[in-house]
Amino acid sequence: MGYGPLNSTRRQATLQRKRKEYLDWRTQTFGRGEDALDRQLWHQIRIDVPRTQPGCAEFHEERLQRSLERVLYCWAARHPASGYVQGINDLVTTFYRVFMQEGPSVDFEVVEADSFWCLTKLLDGIQDNYTHAQPGIQRQIVRMKELVARIDRDLAAHLDAHGVEFIQFAFRWMNCLLMRELSLDCVVRVWDTYLAEGGGAQGFSAFHTYVCAAFLLRWSRELRAMDFQEIMVFLQRPPTAAWTDRDVELLLSEAYVIKCLYDGSPSHLR
Incomplete structure (x- = not known):
């Protein structure tokens, strides 16, 4: 997706920096509680997440659904020109599927951060699919x-x-x-x-x-x-x-x- 640098010597440091950037942004966004969130945006995301991938049991686990909500809200908050559009909740699951297959010892915080940045890279390339009138x-x-x-x-x-x-x-x-x-x-x-x-x-x-x-x-x-x-x-x-x-x-x-x-x-x- 172009998220990790091609130069392998810089890759780990870049990933660590980007993961920390996401986690810091997530903490800043949710640290004041749900009452501080955009109510309309948060409501729509919380409606859509339980409908996501109805045939995949893994996406109906509590921990994973809360993670999807955070990723979608953080992305929409950072991209007000397009904001959240129904369908984006489906797109991010592809990254979760790939990253969660890396083994039983996978770090879930890393999966969430990497999925956020890969979703960002994806949508940056097709942004006019999700702006006004699409x-x-x-x-x-x-x-x-x-x-x-x-x-x-x-x-x-x-x-x-x-x-x-x-x-x-x-x-x-x-x-x-x-x-x-x-x-x-x-x-x-x-x-x-x-x-x-x-x-x-x-x-x-x-x-x-x-x-x-x-x-x-x-x-x-x-x-x-x-x-x-x-x-x-x-x-x-x-x-x-x-x-x-x-x-x-x-x-x-x-x-x-x-x-x-x-x-x-x-x-x-x-």
Whole structure:
């Protein structure tokens, strides 16, 4: 994520300094008690955290939920231009999953601090996804619709004929980076590729748009046999529960082909 320096001789000192910076900020933020917090922001975070990763028992442990609340509040307090947006609670869990797999002796304070800084690095690269009106997401949805129309005209025509707007299903795909459609382990695999594609706007925005297009096109035959209600139900809960790395790698390969064919092509249809 670019949080730890590439120079290994500076890495440990940098991590220690950044971890202390977060813990100091956390102490300053919460040291005066919950009454001193932004009530609206804190209320929304406390509502969303229990809903986070409903299929993963580890994220419903008391200690971990309190940790997620602190990270989300501290991030939002430091970034008032965007503030907290629903969906950010999903994104941070990917970092917790990776760091908590380092072994039974893992330092939970370190996990929390590192997750905070990695979340910060992630959102710094796609900040316009979470500012007012979320223009970054709006652009991604327009681009995805254009791609689908060029690649699979029959599917695009079917969706249009049944009044299905891309924003009705693709907004969540962009806002949460498909985290509600794929298992957390599959998401870790997807993010690995996003980082290889350059991270930030290149991986988590541009390449993610190709992944979402490939994800929709994967179900083209099934979707073309459905009406509006069936399409919306299907896309809200696609059959990915049993997906493995093999399925994800196929999806990423299809997305890469789309990128190679259409990257840099005009963003409007002629």
